[in-house]
Amino acid sequence: MNAGRSGWWVRLGCLALIVLGVGLRLRFIDEGSLFIDEGESSLNAMSILEHGYPADHYLGMPMFENTLTEPWPESEEYEFRDTSYSSRGMAIYHGWLPLYAIAASLRLHGIGPDRPTDPPRVQHSDSEIRTRIRAARLPGVLFGAFFVLAIFLTGRAMYGVDAGLTAALAAALAPKCIWVAQQARYYSAALALGTLAVYAAWMAYRHGRWRDFVAAGCAFVLLFHASALAFATTLVPCALLVPGCLRHERGPRKLALATGVVALGLVPWMFWTGYLEHASRIPMARTFLDFPADYFVYFRVRPARVLAGVIFVVLFAGLVLARRRLSPRLVEPLMSAGWPVLFLVIWILAAYFGFQLLAPVVSLSMARLSHLLLAGPILLCSIGIALGARAIWPRHATLLAMAGCLAVLGATGNVLQWQRRNPYESMAAFEMVTHLRGLELGRGARIYALPYQHFCLTYYTGLPIQTIAPVRREFLERYPGEIVILETVNRLPAPCWQSVQGFAADAGVALDPVQAGELVPRLYVEMIRTEVAPLVRSVEPVPEAQPDWVAPVVARLLAESARPEHARIDFGLDNPAMFHDLPPMTIAEFWPAFFYRFVEPEGRTGAHLNYAGRMREASARLLSSSWIVLRCPPRGKAGG
Numbered sequence: 001m002n003a004g005r006s007g008w009w010v011r012l013g014c015l016a017l018i019v020l021g022v023g024l025r026l027r028f029i030d031e032g033s034l035f036i037d038e039g040e041s042s043l044n045a046m047s048i049l050e051h052g053y054p055a056d057h058y059l060g061m062p063m064f065e066n067t068l069t070e071p072w073p074e075s076e077e078y079e080f081r082d083t084s085y086s087s088r089g090m091a092i093y094h095g096w097l098p099l100y101a102i103a104a105s106l107r108l109h110g111i112g113p114d115r116p117t118d119p120p121r122v123q124h125s126d127s128e129i130r131t132r133i134r135a136a137r138l139p140g141v142l143f144g145a146f147f148v149l150a151i152f153l154t155g156r157a158m159y160g161v162d163a164g165l166t167a168a169l170a171a172a173l174a175p176k177c178i179w180v181a182q183q184a185r186y187y188s189a190a191l192a193l194g195t196l197a198v199y200a201a202w203m204a205y206r207h208g209r210w211r212d213f214v215a216a217g218c219a220f221v222l223l224f225h226a227s228a229l230a231f232a233t234t235l236v237p238c239a240l241l242v243p244g245c246l247r248h249e250r251g252p253r254k255l256a257l258a259t260g261v262v263a264l265g266l267v268p269w270m271f272w273t274g275y276l277e278h279a280s281r282i283p284m285a286r287t288f289l290d291f292p293a294d295y296f297v298y299f300r301v302r303p304a305r306v307l308a309g310v311i312f313v314v315l316f317a318g319l320v321l322a323r324r325r326l327s328p329r330l331v332e333p334l335m336s337a338g339w340p341v342l343f344l345v346i347w348i349l350a351a352y353f354g355f356q357l358l359a360p361v362v363s364l365s366m367a368r369l370s371h372l373l374l375a376g377p378i379l380l381c382s383i384g385i386a387l388g389a390r391a392i393w394p395r396h397a398t399l400l401a402m403a404g405c406l407a408v409l410g411a412t413g414n415v416l417q418w419q420r421r422n423p424y425e426s427m428a429a430f431e432m433v434t435h436l437r438g439l440e441l442g443r444g445a446r447i448y449a450l451p452y453q454h455f456c457l458t459y460y461t462g463l464p465i466q467t468i469a470p471v472r473r474e475f476l477e478r479y480p481g482e483i484v485i486l487e488t489v490n491r492l493p494a495p496c497w498q499s500v501q502g503f504a505a506d507a508g509v510a511l512d513p514v515q516a517g518e519l520v521p522r523l524y525v526e527m528i529r530t531e532v533a534p535l536v537r538s539v540e541p542v543p544e545a546q547p548d549w550v551a552p553v554v555a556r557l558l559a560e561s562a563r564p565e566h567a568r569i570d571f572g573l574d575n576p577a578m579f580h581d582l583p584p585m586t587i588a589e590f591w592p593a594f595f596y597r598f599v600e601p602e603g604r605t606g607a608h609l610n611y612a613g614r615m616r617e618a619s620a621r622l623l624s625s626s627w628i629v630l631r632c633p634p635r636g637k638a639g640g
Helices: 008-026 036-051 096-108 126-158 161-173 175-181 187-206 210-224 228-239 242-246 251-273 275-281 293-301 303-321 328-336 338-358 366-372 375-392 394-411 423-437 453-461 473-478 497-506 513-535 550-561 587-595
Strands: 446-449 465-467 483-487 538-540 619-622 628-632
Touching (some): 008 175, 096 187, 126 187, 126 338, 126 423, 126 453, 175 187, 187 210, 187 228, 187 242, 187 366, 187 375, 210 228, 228 338, 228 366, 242 251, 251 275, 293 338, 293 366, 328 338, 328 375, 338 366, 375 394, 423 453, 423 628, 453 465, 453 483, 497 550, 513 538, 513 619
Parallel strands (some): 538 619
Antiparallel strands (some): 619 628
């Protein structure tokens, strides 16, 4: 089939792929608990419903999202303020468009902002919480559907219908694309609008109509309000199209119009929110990266993707150089792919290096970088498949290209595969909500949690749950009322069954692998209990009587968990700017390292933890998930 052919079957095929993509993205949409960053975006959306814009406070509390860097001497309770918000009290760290989309979804589901109660109480049932999870994630599904359409349009504009439908098929089925669209975050919107901006810029370059330039300007405005970083990295390859745009009739005027649309959509918002004055307050990743090692961490953690891309580019360049020796049947599709391939390679490189140069230090995650690197490689691969299909079977190139796409997806294990959420975290979160629902708190009780889970738990319960990280130690010590602290990170890594089996054997107890595995949760609870007991007044529930061999096994498991090489994660492989000079650590060690990274973490951990003094008076409730609820009793007006 002719690559440029259009008609009802093309529109029907594209529609079918969009419907397929939506169906796959709706599956498991309300599975599990919200990821910690999803909780952040959901509360930002709730603040829109409360204030009309994404504000820096909700339920009367300031919101804390990121690493603490800026002192707040004016605050009695908080030692730091969060630089995710401007001095005018507005969120400027993330784009507003996805947040307004989530807020609209919440409103359509009948969900409104919570109102604080005194004494605090859980305001939502489990079924309402599931509705809240689904409502927060649905906008990502809609942006995911738009991404399938946008990548089809871009592929068709760059190389033809065969490339467009192949790209749309890959976007509809690829597990990473599905995963991004199932999150209550800005990722899906940035992916869709970044692809749309490339399409609009390409149309302005190809056709040069007034409406093409206006559409390009509007697309870039929308992209900025989804992700400023995606906006900046997408501008780089599109700048290569400027000379071609200027060659059109009245090209300079049309380009000036597009630039004016972008300026009108960005500059007033920047002045209104305080965006420009805020930019210098955020530590940037580039100042903490070591060149060249840290800039190529992505190559180490995802070598297969990088190698595949390099092989494709080298092979394509080799064919272009050898084109005079090739069959005309191959040369024609090869040469027509030259400019699109060059554009996409530059887009990928701009996204890769631009992310590391322009991302704030707290956001330099290789997982987030992979989101920026979705559209370009999909289009590049689709053009390569379409090129081969045209050379092999020109009359039916579209069908062959789509079959080739399915073959590639199947060979790489990307057909009907899903990235599933952590069932443990979901169980732990809902168990915590159930426990909070049963608490009888007094008036004026304050509730804190370890960082990030405070967002999810506040969103689920309607309770004003604040992160403990920025709170002053002095405030906690002299606060007269009850304080509840939720330790939502396991203090120790869970033991493996092999260790349980080996240590039990040393104690004279023979266990087969199944028996050892079944004992892991029970022994893990005892490990946590042993760790926490010296730090608090009491631990609940009272432990059952244990066989004599359990205590020495628990002691050896605790000693094993303390070894530096045991069950540690090298977080430098995800964020080299933050962690390249730190050793691997447990999840419990991670949160203070992340949030106190630039404010003397050694003076805020262990015995120096801000709530350590209040914790000594607390009764600790050990949940089956090994999360802990600390109830610190009132101290009275005299304070501590």
